[in-house]
Structure formats: structure tokens, C-alpha cells
Amino acid sequence: MSDITCYTHGLALAPMAGYTGSPFRVVCRTLGATGLVTEMVTAAGISRRSVKSIRYLRYLPEEKPLGVQLFGAKPADFSRSAELVSTLGFSFIDINAGCPVKKVLSSGSGAALLRDLPRLFEVVRATVAATSLPVTVKIRLGFSPDEPLPEGMCGLLCAAGASAVTIHGRYRSDMFGGAVNPEGIERLSRNSPVPVVANGDVKSPADGERLLSLEGVTGLMVGRGALGNPWIFRALSGGPPKPGPGEIRQVIARQLELMLAECPQPGMFNAMRGHLVHYLKGFPGAACLRDRAVRVATPRDVLELADEAEELIWGAL
Ligand SMILES: Cc1cc2nc3c(=O)[nH]c(=O)nc-3n(C[C@H](O)[C@H](O)[C@H](O)COP(=O)(O)O)c2cc1C
Incomplete structure (x- = not known):
């Protein structure tokens, strides 16, 4: 192409x-x-x-x-x-x-x-x-x-x-x-x-x-x-429609890494919050995670939410 x-x-x-x-x-x-x-x-x-x-x-x-x-x-x-x-x-x-x-x-x-x-x-x-x-x-x-x-x-x-x-x-x-x-x-x-x-x-x-x-x-x-x-x-493109085990965490972590490299903190967390509320949807317990997503203020906060999402979806990995 x-x-x-x-x-x-x-x-x-x-x-x-x-x-x-x-x-x-x-x-x-x-x-x-x-x-x-x-x-x-x-x-x-x-x-x-x-x-x-x-x-x-x-x-x-x-x-x-x-x-x-x-x-x-x-x-x-x-x-x-x-x-x-x-x-x-x-x-x-x-x-x-x-x-x-x-x-x-x-x-x-x-x-x-x-x-x-x-x-x-x-x-x-x-x-x-x-x-x-x-x-x-x-x-x-x-x-x-x-x-x-x-x-x-x-x-x-x-x-x-x-x-x-x-x-x-x-x-x-x-x-x-x-x-x-x-x-x-x-x-x-x-x-x-x-x-x-x-x-x-x-x-x-x-x-x-x-x-x-x-x-x-x-x-x-x-x-x-x-x-x-x-x-x-x-x-x-005909591939799997849903994220498999670990993929949500992997994508959130990659996005976080790229956002940290691109934007000065703490401004970057506003944008991250906007994305997190979309990632944390459609599984039992997601609403609780979204409540916390709007307050994330450190990289660790973001990764903890991503880990918890994986646990809620797949059980302990
Ligand atoms: C938050 C938001 C920001 C947008 N910003 C732009 C933009 O900068 N340029 C543009 O052409 N369209 C913009 N759009 C429109 C989208 O490109 C798209 O045309 C629209 O959301 C319809 O597609 P969808 O139904 O798949 O969301 C924006 C849409 C949203 C929801």
C-alpha cells in the first residue's frame, strides 16, 4: 500500500x-x-x-x-x-x-x-x-x-x-x-x-x-x-475481537510509557484518565475501577488499576 x-x-x-x-x-x-x-x-x-x-x-x-x-x-x-x-x-x-x-x-x-x-x-x-x-x-x-x-x-x-x-x-x-x-x-x-x-x-x-x-x-x-x-x-482485520489475558495491562502500560515520554507530568494524567475510563468498561467490578481512574496521579496508580482489571477479568494471572 x-x-x-x-x-x-x-x-x-x-x-x-x-x-x-x-x-x-x-x-x-x-x-x-x-x-x-x-x-x-x-x-x-x-x-x-x-x-x-x-x-x-x-x-x-x-x-x-x-x-x-x-x-x-x-x-x-x-x-x-x-x-x-x-x-x-x-x-x-x-x-x-x-x-x-x-x-x-x-x-x-x-x-x-x-x-x-x-x-x-x-x-x-x-x-x-x-x-x-x-x-x-x-x-x-x-x-x-x-x-x-x-x-x-x-x-x-x-x-x-x-x-x-x-x-x-x-x-x-x-x-x-x-x-x-x-x-x-x-x-x-x-x-x-x-x-x-x-x-x-x-x-x-x-x-x-x-x-x-x-x-x-x-x-x-x-x-x-x-x-x-x-x-x-x-x-x-479478521483477528480476535477481544483482548486476551494480559493485553489490557500491556496496552495501558505501553500508552502510559509513551504519554510519560511525551507530556510533562502532571498534565499528562488528565489525558490518561480520559483513556482509562474507556479501558475500564464491560467487566464485573469495572465501575469501581473507573471511580478510581478519575483520580490517578502517579504511574503506579495507573498500573495498579490495569493489574486489578486483569485480575477481575481473568482471575490471578
Ligand atoms: C472527543 C472528540 C474529538 C474529536 N476531534 C476531532 C478532530 O480533531 N478532527 C476531526 O476531524 N474530527 C474530530 N472528531 C470527530 C471524529 O473524528 C469522528 O468523525 C466522529 O467521532 C464520528 O466517528 P465515530 O462515530 O466513529 O466516533 C472528534 C470526535 C470526538 C468524540
């Missing part, structure tokens, strides 16, 4: 701000995620060379091929930031045209671009002109059911220079709630001249097959279904 087809024709981990930093991306890659992309990074911040924004661009060699996702509203910010990120070893640049959060919309970024297609196309053209990397775009079905994207949307993005499109099968008005809408994805993917990655509610191989069977869909992207369950990538 070429670098970009790892993303467009494989199993991609969705960008999820606050969760899919380098440590979780590495864990998911180890378990079969072929497509990785950073969480959204501000194009304006990168253009200004803001240290805070540039921090989000750090990654480890084992994450390659890796894309970088930019969000913003101004074509000039995209072209300046595309020039910079193109020198950093990324395999593609993804444009966020789906973030539904008010603060992001108020600056004309994210899903606001779904309501201003001339601007979105201008952003794509400006990015493409500034880089030799493939440029992809992540969209939703539209701003709301009353404002759906045109059926030929993927063709229009292709005409602006996009190499692939990811479709999150919800409207901006859905935020992250409600069931994914496969018919809505297929309406846009059916006649796409570029590869389409389908995203939304993939929590099992059956969910994955349903989206992959849609006309024009070439790859899958998994978001919340991977939180606490990076094994979903193994399951989607």
Missing part, C-alpha cells in the same frame, strides 16, 4: 482532539490501524509558528505514514501552514470541514465551511498549491438535514484538487449524537471520482462491513469505537 492508500483504502483511526495524540496513535497502529492522522491543529497557529500549535505536530517514526489535519477559515493560513508541515515528514494534509463545536464555527472554521462552499474550495486550492503532498478533506453530510451537501460534492472537492474525502455520516446539527446515516454517506460517495473513507459508529466488524459495502466507499475510519478498544482494528 502507498502512504496515502494506507489512509484511503484501509482502517483509519479518526482524529479525536484530546485522545488521539501520538501515544494512542502508536497503540492503534500496533493493533492494525493503517491510517493515522493528527488531531486538528490550527492553520493560523502554525502560520504564526506558535509553539503551542507546533507541539501537536510531534510524532514517532512508527506512526508513519501519518497525515496532519489542519483547521481554519483563511486560505492564506492554509497555504502558509501547508508549506511548513510539508517539510516535516507527513504523508498527506487533511482539511477539517466537519468540527461542529461553536467556538470553531464562530471563526468560520470546521463545519462552518460546509455552509460556505466557495470558501472551502478556495481553502482546498490554496493548500494544494502550497504542497506536493496529497490533500484530503473531512466533511459531514451537510450543516443540517435542511442544508445537505450537493450530491456531486466529492467531484467538486476533486476539481479543487482534493485527493480523497472522508465522510462522517452525520450533519453538523447532529453534533456527535444519533445513529450514523449510511444512505447519506452513499448519496455523496456513489459518484465520487476520488477515494472515500466512511466514518461513523463503527464498533464491530459488522458495522465496518455495512459502511464498506456502500457504493464508492474505499476505506473505513473508526472514532469512539477505538477508545478503550484499540483491538477493534485487529477485529476489523
Whole structure:
């Protein structure tokens, strides 16, 4: 697989701000995620060379091929930031045209671009002109059911220079709630001249097959279904769906090690807590462990919880 087809024709981990930093991306890659992309990074911040924004661009060699996702509203910010990120070893640049959060919309970024297609196309053209990397775009079905994207949307993005499109099968008005809408994805993917990655509610191989069977869909992207369950990538590749004995501890310990290396303590424990409450689910006694997970403050606290989870699931190992 070429670098970009790892993303467009494989199993991609969705960008999820606050969760899919380098440590979780590495864990998911180890378990079969072929497509990785950073969480959204501000194009304006990168253009200004803001240290805070540039921090989000750090990654480890084992994450390659890796894309970088930019969000913003101004074509000039995209072209300046595309020039910079193109020198950093990324395999593609993804444009966020789906973030539904008010603060992001108020600056004309994210899903606001779904309501201003001339601007979105201008952003794509400006990015493409500034880089030799493939440029992809992540969209939703539209701003709301009353404002759906045109059926030929993927063709229009292709005409602006996009190499692939990811479709999150919800409207901006859905935020992250409600069931994914496969018919809505297929309406846009059916006649796409570029590869389409389908995203939304993939929590099992059956969910994955349903989206992959849609006309024009070439790859899958998994978001919340991977939180606490990076094994979903193994399951989607036909491997064992559940972690075996010792695997939860092993994955938590690896993630902890990577997070400690990446983030200064104690800030890193906020992120770790967010992951632990997802790992510690679905077995008798998990609720008690989750109560403690929100208070972990040392590496030892984290590993003790991981050991106890293994004991509760498998008995003493
Ligand atoms: C906490 C959180 C953070 C997210 N951050 C981003 C982001 O940075 N960029 C982006 O394109 N989408 C972001 N998303 C949306 C996901 O990439 C994905 O499209 C969405 O969760 C639907 O997929 P799912 O149903 O598999 O979770 C985020 C979603 C969540 C839940």
C-alpha cells in the first residue's frame, strides 16, 4: 500500500482532539490501524509558528505514514501552514470541514465551511498549491438535514484538487449524537471520482462491513469505537475481537510509557484518565475501577488499576 492508500483504502483511526495524540496513535497502529492522522491543529497557529500549535505536530517514526489535519477559515493560513508541515515528514494534509463545536464555527472554521462552499474550495486550492503532498478533506453530510451537501460534492472537492474525502455520516446539527446515516454517506460517495473513507459508529466488524459495502466507499475510519478498544482494528482485520489475558495491562502500560515520554507530568494524567475510563468498561467490578481512574496521579496508580482489571477479568494471572 502507498502512504496515502494506507489512509484511503484501509482502517483509519479518526482524529479525536484530546485522545488521539501520538501515544494512542502508536497503540492503534500496533493493533492494525493503517491510517493515522493528527488531531486538528490550527492553520493560523502554525502560520504564526506558535509553539503551542507546533507541539501537536510531534510524532514517532512508527506512526508513519501519518497525515496532519489542519483547521481554519483563511486560505492564506492554509497555504502558509501547508508549506511548513510539508517539510516535516507527513504523508498527506487533511482539511477539517466537519468540527461542529461553536467556538470553531464562530471563526468560520470546521463545519462552518460546509455552509460556505466557495470558501472551502478556495481553502482546498490554496493548500494544494502550497504542497506536493496529497490533500484530503473531512466533511459531514451537510450543516443540517435542511442544508445537505450537493450530491456531486466529492467531484467538486476533486476539481479543487482534493485527493480523497472522508465522510462522517452525520450533519453538523447532529453534533456527535444519533445513529450514523449510511444512505447519506452513499448519496455523496456513489459518484465520487476520488477515494472515500466512511466514518461513523463503527464498533464491530459488522458495522465496518455495512459502511464498506456502500457504493464508492474505499476505506473505513473508526472514532469512539477505538477508545478503550484499540483491538477493534485487529477485529476489523479478521483477528480476535477481544483482548486476551494480559493485553489490557500491556496496552495501558505501553500508552502510559509513551504519554510519560511525551507530556510533562502532571498534565499528562488528565489525558490518561480520559483513556482509562474507556479501558475500564464491560467487566464485573469495572465501575469501581473507573471511580478510581478519575483520580490517578502517579504511574503506579495507573498500573495498579490495569493489574486489578486483569485480575477481575481473568482471575490471578
Ligand atoms: C472527543 C472528540 C474529538 C474529536 N476531534 C476531532 C478532530 O480533531 N478532527 C476531526 O476531524 N474530527 C474530530 N472528531 C470527530 C471524529 O473524528 C469522528 O468523525 C466522529 O467521532 C464520528 O466517528 P465515530 O462515530 O466513529 O466516533 C472528534 C470526535 C470526538 C468524540
